[in-house]
Amino acid sequence: MTYSPVPPFAAELAALAATGRFGALQYGALLGELAEQYGPPRAWGRVFHQDRWPRWYSYGSLQLIFCECRRLKSISIPVWNGELNLPGPGVGELRTVDSRITESQVTAALADADVKWTVLTYPNLHDQRTLQVELDEDVRVDFVLVDREAYDEPVLDDWLLCKAGLWGQPHDCPQTD
Numbered sequence: 001m002t003y004s005p006v007p008p009f010a011a012e013l014a015a016l017a018a019t020g021r022f023g024a025l026q027y028g029a030l031l032g033e034l035a036e037q038y039g040p041p042r043a044w045g046r047v048f049h050q051d052r053w054p055r056w057y058s059y060g061s062l063q064l065i066f067c068e069c070r071r072l073k074s075i076s077i078p079v080w081n082g083e084l085n086l087p088g089p090g091v092g093e094l095r096t097v098d099s100r101i102t103e104s105q106v107t108a109a110l111a112d113a114d115v116k117w118t119v120l121t122y123p124n125l126h127d128q129r130t131l132q133v134e135l136d137e138d139v140r141v142d143f144v145l146v147d148r149e150a151y152d153e154p155v156l157d158d159w160l161l162c163k164a165g166l167w168g169q170p171h172d173c174p175q176t177d
Contacts, residue, residue: 005104005105005108006105006108006109006112007098007101007105008097009084009097009098009099009101010101010105010106010108010109011109011112011113012097013077013101013106013109013143013161013164014106014109014110014112014113014115015113016141016164016166017110017113017115017117017133017135017141017143018113018114018115020135020139020141020166022062022075022077022166023037023038023086023087023088024037024038025059025062025064025072025075025087025166026072026166027072027073027074027135027139027166027167027168028071028072028168029071029072030070030071030072031057031066031070031071031072032070034072036091037091038059038087038088038091038092039091039092041057041058041059041064042057042058042059043055043056043057044056044057044058047065052068053066053067053068053173054066054067054068054073059086059087059094060084060085060086060087060094061077061078061081061084061085061086062075062076062077062084062086062087063075063076063077063078064076067170067171067173068173069173071173073167073168073170074165074166074167074168075165075166075167076163076164076165077099077163077164077165078163079099079100079101079161079162079163079164080099080146080160080162080163081099082098082099082100083096083097083098083099084096084097084099099161100160101160101161102156102158102159102160102161103131103145103158103159103160103161104158105161106131106143106145106161107131110131110133115133116133117131117132117133117143118131118132118133118134119131119132120132126147127146127147127148127155128144128145128146128147128162129144129145129159130142130143130144130145131143131145137169138168138169138171139166139167139168139169140166140167140168141164141165141166142163142164142165142167143161143163143164144161144162144163144164144165145159145160145161145162146159146160146162147159148160
C-alpha cells in the first residue's frame with residue numbers, strides 16, 4: 001500500500017474548490033432538490049432573529065444557509081471538530097470522515113486539482129490565515145487555517161485547517177412565502 005500525502009477528505013475539499021460542488025450541494029442549489037437527494041435537512045431557524053429569512057439548516061456536520069428563494073447561499077464545514085458527519089451516499093445517510101487536515105495537505109490537494117488560490121492574512125489575527133479560491137466573480141471557497149490546536153499550545157510548523165466553506169454574494173430573491 002502506498003502512502004498518499006493527500007487524505008481523501010482533503011481531496012473532497014479540493015474538488016469543492018475546483019467545481020463549487022460538494023456532492024449535490026452547490027451555491028444556488030434549491031432546498032427542495034437537495035431534500036430529494038439527501039432527505040430533509042435539519043432546520044435550525046433564522047439567521048437573524050428579526051428576519052424570517054435567511055435560515056440555517058444542516059446535513060450532519062455541514063451547516064447551510066438558504067435565502068428567501070430557498071437557494072443555498074453558503075456551506076460551512078467545521079473541520080476543527082476532528083471528525084465530521086457528512087451527507088451520503090444514500091438518502092438520509094451520513095458518513096463519518098476524519099477532518100484533521102494540515103495546510104500542506106490542503107495545498108497539495110489544491111495543487112493536485114489544479115486549483116489556484118490567494119492567501120489572505122489579517123493584521124489583527126496573526127494566528128489565522130485563509131486560502132481563498134475564486135470560482136467566479138460571485139462565489140468563493142475559503143479554507144481557514146490556524147497556527148495551533150489550542151491557545152495554550154505551541155505554534156505548529158504545519159498549520160491546521162479549522163473551517164472550510166463556500167459562499168456567494170447576496171442576490172435579489174423573488175418574494176416567496
